[in-house]
Ligand code: 5AD
């Protein structure tokens with residue numbers, strides 16, 4: 001009966017959700033459903049993100065809208081897990097938690113029989129072997145762990161994705177090998193805290209995993225990973241990266257705050273100085289490194305001096321890119337209990353100041369690229385620049401290349417111009433992942 005029934009998936013949030021959506025898409029296709037635009041679909045699946053209130057609300061608005069239009073709605077993802085009862089009350093047809101995505105096929109079939117369903121909870125360990133068909137011709141996401149044990153006081157993830165479970169080394173290696181064989185050029189390893197990875201069977205940690213993924217696969221590919229916790233970056237990981245040829249020198253290090261006092265309240269377990277030392281070590285060890293970050297402003301108790309500390313780290317590290325957020329209070333999180341919350345106007349003002357500072361630095365950083373050559377990977381036609389191809393550097397700076405090129409090609413490009421923060425590359429020659 002699924003034949004001819006159409007579904008559409010709308011994804012909010014991080015790469016973890018993107019990967020989950022790809023998995024659910026593959027399962028539904030295998031069950032005979034067809035993919036279509038939301039307006040033509042019988043079933044709309046909303047894969048929600050709850051990291052900030054705004055994102056969570058947006059998913060709920062979509063759910064209501066599609067219900068009004070007479071669609072069957074499956075509400076999946078982080079909000080589904082965390083606010084299951086409230087979401088069910090939104091009149092959606094199914095609530096599907098983050099560890100139940102493998103059930104999406106059965107859920108979709110039940111909906112067509114007009115049964116409402118709630119599948120949530122962390123009682124099952126999902127099989128990591130539910131491997132999606134690649135949807136992106138160039139980049140593939142590979143889970144190395146799910147869940148998180150860090151319990152940073154602002155963060156909802158431990159409650160939406162459960163405790164950390166590592167995927168077995170063999171399973172990761174097999175999937176990565178398959179992907180490279182099928183032509184993936186960029187393998188993105190995903191985990192909430194990749195550098196706490198540990199495989200019981202082999203005794204391999206994250207550094208060992210990187211080492212093997214670098215040496216044991218045959219092909220033309222880069223390895224990138226998201227996200228490490230600055231606290232857990234070990235010398236062994238640096239060594240593995242240093243001695244590798246495939247692993248990117250892009251370091252995404254979520255700072256969150258530059259103030260040691262606030263970091264302590266956030267339960268981040270590093271100080272301002274330790275974070276700076278880590279960045280100095282990276283800049284020294286990898287002169288071509290890109291360091292990017294996430295920053296939260298307006299955490300409870302953040303005073304002017306604390307905010308100055310954040311600006312100070314920004315000035316010292318000179319991040320190539322940063323995601324900046326106003327603190328958003330989330331259900332269940334320990335930070336809710338802090339009494340010294342900041343007024344919205346103060347948070348707004350600080351965010352504005354921070355964005356301006358970061359943007360100025362990014363502007364300077366991009367100018368430093370002018371005239372230099374980079375190994376770049378082509379991704380597809382640019383929507384913004386006519387007759388240009390989207391590209392990214394090995395260190396994950398995004399730009400465009402003059403002319404039209406097939407996706408998935410490594411080449412050497414020279415930066416001839418910067419428009420806004422976008423480097424414009426000119427083709428010099430094709431090469432392999434190492435630039436040779
Ligand atoms: N409020 C604002 N930003 C948050 N983040 C996580 N939780 C919150 C919150 N409650 C940000 C962090 C994290 C990124 C994914 O989202 O900076 O690194």
Ligand code: SF4
Pocket residue numbers: 012013014015016017048049050051077078156157160161
């Ligand atoms: Fe990803 Fe966190 Fe959002 Fe869940 S809440 S989708 S883990 S960013």
